[in-house]
Amino acid sequence: MVKSAFWGVEACCKFHTIRLGFTLQRLFSTFPNSWPGFGLLLLRLGVGIALIYLGISRFFGTLGAPMTVARDLIEAAGGIFLLAGLWTPVTGALIAIDELWIAFSLNSSQPDSRLIHIFLAVLTAGVAMLGPGAWSIDARLFGRKRFRMPDRNRGTKPSL
Numbered sequence: 335m336v337k338s339a340f341w342g343v344e345a346c347c348k349f350h351t352i353r354l355g356f357t358l359q360r361l362f363s364t365f366p367n368s369w370p371g372f373g374l375l376l377l378r379l380g381v382g383i384a385l386i387y388l389g390i391s392r393f394f395g396t397l398g399a400p401m402t403v404a405r406d407l408i409e410a411a412g413g414i415f416l417l418a419g420l421w422t423p424v425t426g427a428l429i430a431i432d433e434l435w436i437a438f439s440l441n442s443s444q445p446d447s448r449l450i451h452i453f454l455a456v457l458t459a460g461v462a463m464l465g466p467g468a469w470s471i472d473a474r475l476f477g478r479k480r481f482r483m484p485d486r487n488r489g490t491k492p493s494l
Contacts, residue, residue: 365477367468374467378416381457385413385429388454408432416461419470426462430455 366374389410393403412429415421433455437448466472 365465365468365470365473371468374461374464375419375469377457377461377464378419378422378466378470381454381461382413382415382417384454385416385458386410387413388450389413405432405436409436412458416458419466419472422466422470422472423462426458426460430459430462433458 365371389406393406393410409429409432412425412432415425416429433451437451437455
């Protein structure tokens with residue numbers, strides 16, 4: 335048996351058969367369940383609810399320039415996507431950038447508001463890096479799937 339590895343891809347090959355097994359380490363490849371999955375669910379719920387609240391309250395509080403409206407809508411929509419666990423890596427990265435944009439363009443006299451947005455940016459970046467967990471739409475769409483392959487040694491032929 336020959337083994338070779340290159341940039342996270344491991345290939346195992348047996349010469350006498352056509353079997354070739356590849357293990358590709360993907361980014362966001364895990365969808366943990368049990369306690370770690372529940373922890374990711376709580377993290378997504380907390381961040382999603384905070385984003386929805388902040389985005390909607392600022393949107394209805396001050397209707398201003400189109401850039402601030404877009405910023406608030408991105409924040410609220412991203413909160414909904416994180417709450418559901420849909421496209422979590424992309425949504426988390428987008429919301430982290432949006433929160434940093436809000437934090438550094440905020441002209442407020444309250445110093446705590448800037449820290450809240452930086453904290454939300456760090457949390458959403460963490461959710462983007464960790465993945466959505468087992469209780470998410472991403473896990474249902476892109477999670478582990480079981481494939482049933484016929485055994486070639488028993489002489490069974492796959493049906494077409």
